[in-house]
Amino acid sequence: MRDESDGPVSAYLDYNATAPIRPEALAAVVDALQVVGNASSVHHPGRDAAYRVEVARRHLADLLNCSPGEIIFTSGATEANNLALRAAHRRGARIVTGSAEHPAVLETSRDLAQNEPGSLTVLPMRADGLVETVALEEELGRGDVGLVSLMAANNETGVLTDLTPVVKAAHAAGALVHTDATQMIGRLTLDLSEVDVDLLSLSAHKFGGPQGVGALFVRRGTPLPFRPLITGGGQEKGWRAGTLNVPGIAGAGAAAAAVSRDLADDVARVTQLRDQLEHMVTTAVDGCRINGQQAPRLPGVASITFAGAPADAVMAAMPRIAASDGSACASGAPTPSHVLLAMGLSREEAECTVRFSLGYATTADEIAVAAEAVVRAVHQVRAAMAATAGAAAH
Structure with a gap:
């Protein structure tokens, strides 16, 4: 039976x-799978693959209203969160995050802080799911915060963080701001010309792209003690070594273009x-x-x-x-x-x-x-x- x-x-x-997966993304993945070249190769098949990567980068940049050069492709938001937090963390400076963050942020923050007691502050949440803003202001007022990481939209409740006042207060205190926007992108508009975060993580499969591909936005001019997670051939301007996932990236770009339209x-x-x-x-x-x-x-x-x-x-x-x-x-x-x-x-x-x-x-x-x-x-x-x-x- x-x-x-x-x-x-x-x-x-x-x-x-x-x-x-969106039909446009599936078609882009299938098309790119038929491209033989490595996107780092200089011959014609390689340039063909690289072209698809740069088209996708432009589509994603258009969706976020940022420069294509500020987009780094990763394997997903978990890697992007790790890369952002590890790149932005400064020894002797505290990380401030929220108690309802995704484990990719919470566990990475705890890992970074394990050898520096007192270097991580986890903010309490209100009953409505919002970060306790008074607590954030108090922590920033101490003057030793290097990074604030708060998600744009919660993955379990959908509750949104008003990032604009967070960024304003953090920058005034000399801290950088990262947001895990995995659930926000593709569901609501997030305009990076208006929301002045320094770093932003996303994952394509949340908005109709393929699984296994994401991106990290790094605002041009952001002062970072650069530490790549993956070293090797220096792809993605040295941020993320390894052969580019051309089909996945092409699918992510096609999904981003569809989101922009619809x-x-x-x-x-x-x-x-x-x-x-x-x-x-x-x-x-x-x-x-x-x-x-x-x-x-x-x-x-x-x-x-x-x-x-x-x-x-x-x-x-x-x-x-x-x-x-x-x-x-x-x-x-x-x-x-x-x-x-x-x-x-x-x-x-x-x-x-x-x-x-x-x-x-x-x-x-x-x-x-x-x-x-x-x-x-x-x-x-x-x-x-x-x-x-x-x-x-x-």
């Missing part, structure tokens, strides 16, 4: 983990679909809470806590709906979401939270199917929990 979970997905609502329409449509999902679920299920709802959020993210219904059981009860009980990189972790705990949720509440994330290809039909499945799954799990508790009591 075939398990229902083996069937096709009825609704894909896990864009924060990875977005479906973003305004996608934001309005995805916001409406997210609000529709939240309304349909919360009106049919008692004891729901939407995390981060009181703060500005990404258009397509709904983090919902279902009291008395563990997230793993809810997802098991709706196998045709692709959602998440937290960050994909932490899937299967024995501890609940550090993001939700930082916002003040209890361990039990965090373990009863499901993240739904929508994107450019999400349809109204998917939302209707998902809402019905979620409501049914939560009721089913709660009934099973109650039955188990009743049997135990007797």
Whole structure:
């Protein structure tokens, strides 16, 4: 007998983990795979490969409104975060970051600080998912901060950081600013001519590019004690050695071009679909809470806590709906979401939270199917929990 979970997905609502590849990106990848040359070679096939890389670099720069020369291609946002933090860290200067950052930032910051006690400050979060700005101002006022790293949009709740005042305050204190914009790029506009961060990390597969390729933006003129993670042939102006992933980069560029074309329409449509999902679920299920709802959020993210219904059981009860009980990189972790705990949720509440994330290809039909499945799954799990508790009591 075939398990229902083996069937096709009825609704894909896990864009924060990875977005479906855009048709334009897939076509660019396939085209580039047929190019024989190494992008570092000077012969015609090599120049052909290099041309595709530079076209992609221009597309990404256009999306961010920066110079192509400020874009360094990497294997993804995790590498870009590592490269940014390690390049910007100065001995004797503190790193200030937030308690709800992605592990690629938190763990790298802790690694950098392990031989310098007191050189890392992790800011508390408010209940709405925003960084405690008073704490940030106090830390900057101490005068020994070298780098502030705060994500543009949270990967679990979608809560947005207002980067402009952060940059202004940090620069006034002599600190550089890095932002992990992995979830922001492709979902909302981030104009680097207006948001004066020094470094920015991104990953192509979050906005419809292929997996395994990302980028680091380094603002021209940023003073950095340069330390590449990968040394060798000196590709990417010495920032990242190794043969360039031409197909992946070409796909990333094509996805960026598609985002530039469609973003305004996608934001309005995805916001409406997210609000529709939240309304349909919360009106049919008692004891729901939407995390981060009181703060500005990404258009397509709904983090919902279902009291008395563990997230793993809810997802098991709706196998045709692709959602998440937290960050994909932490899937299967024995501890609940550090993001939700930082916002003040209890361990039990965090373990009863499901993240739904929508994107450019999400349809109204998917939302209707998902809402019905979620409501049914939560009721089913709660009934099973109650039955188990009743049997135990007797």
